[in-house]
Amino acid sequence: MRVVIVGVIIFFGAVSNVAASAPIVVSAKITSQSEVSIEFSEAVYTKISDYTGFTGALSGRSITGLSGSGTRYITLTFDGAGFSPITAGGFTLGAGTVSERDNTPFVGTYINVIDGQAPTITSLIFSTNSNSFGAGIAKKNDTLTLTFITSESIKTPTIVISGHTVSVSGSGIGPYVATYTYTDSDTAGLVPFIINMEDISGARASPVRATLNFNSTVPEIFSLTSDATSSGILKMGETIRFRLMPKTPDPNLRIFGSYNGVSLNWTTIDRGYNYTAIYTVASGHISRSAPLQITDVVIADAQGNISPAFSGNDIQKIIFALGPAIAQVTPIPYEVFSTSPVYEFSATQAGSIKYFGDCASPTMVALVGKNSIQFNALSRGLHNNCSIIVTDSNGVASNRLDIPAFTIMVGSIEPDKDSTDPGVVLGVKTFVFSRFLNIGATGDDVKELQNRLTQESVYSGPITGKFGVLTFAGVKKFQKAHGISQLGYVGPATRAALNK
Missing domain, CATH: 2.60.40.10 (Immunoglobulins)
Incomplete structure (x- = not known):
């Protein structure tokens, strides 16, 4: 009889009595303003959803990135503002994290996170007792004072100035204060100082170094x-x-x-x-x-x-520093219907008047107290560059007084210069209506409107210069006679008919 053995397969793992060990967390530290670094006992596969239940500085935050999966060193990146320095906090790590070696799952548990950030100096001021010329300078017998605040609570720092370890006061985040008085034994030139510090959890900062320029030569x-x-x-x-x-x-x-x-x-x-x-x-x-x-x-x-x-x-x-002071008394209205408006100002001293801009006047002398000047005829439109200065007999000039902007209206009334009879009422050569008129308007252009409406036999009221209901009714009649929409106010179409 022939016996044929085809093959034998032995599964050693299946019969082994040795259980695989689960990975463990060796350390978890906050290592930057937005990152937590985790060291495992062995390489692991892990993902963002494995991390939940954040507490302490991590509370309310979310993970936005994860790197290092497949290695022992995992970095978690969190959203939000930078972490505040802490000594406690943490998260729950679930069984979704497994060993890279044999997929043995991590035993879900709470992981403590410690502060792995080194402290930093957030404010540093150094000055001497005898000058205030800024940082970086000192002279013999000056007492240098260093004052600084840190980003988190630290152990008592060590400060060395010009090779001398000095005493320091302060606790927590500070302020910490250290002093040193320069003596003849200090060499002129750049004098270094060094600050060494570490936080409560033992994270040590790199030494903070700076220099001061020390010199004792007095200038003359x-x-x-x-x-x-x-x-x-x-x-x-x-x-x-x-x-x-x-x-x-x-x-x-x-x-x-x-x-x-x-x-x-x-x-x-x-x-x-x-x-x-x-x-x-x-x-x-x-x-x-x-x-x-x-x-x-x-x-x-x-x-x-x-x-x-x-x-x-x-x-x-x-030194003679007292000059006239001038100030406005009565401004020119912003809209004025005279081409030669009047302006009033006061002066503390008498003197000659100098005019600037568009405005000029035959009045060349200012008196103490209130002064009234009438400007030479101005063109119609805006005038916003007029000003005056008064200079006293010693040649001392006053402040410059800027005259507020004003507008000579297009419909301004000009005196009839051909009239030689002093007893007549000065009339109007031509009148051009230039603005919108409605109930409530007042002025010489309203008065001229009432005259025109009277001439057109559509208005029988008094000539008052005030636009009321009678004037409103007269305008509507005028508009009807000229084929214009009967609105009662003077708009562009009615203005054009009046100015023909």
């Missing part, structure tokens, strides 16, 4: 003069130029000083060999009856070292 002023060639009076609008020379040229000097109570702006065009500033007498400045010299000028270098105060040593000036 060599001379301070002006361009004045003679004594006398400085009047409104006049100037005097000052020139300062430092003992050592320096293009980065700051110059502090004033003249007649006005701060001066100093500039240099020759790399710090000379600095110049200009003072101009203006309204509101102090008048001086005694000659005035520039005094108490100081200079400061980039490190904040300040020179002794220095005073000028040349010609002095008397």
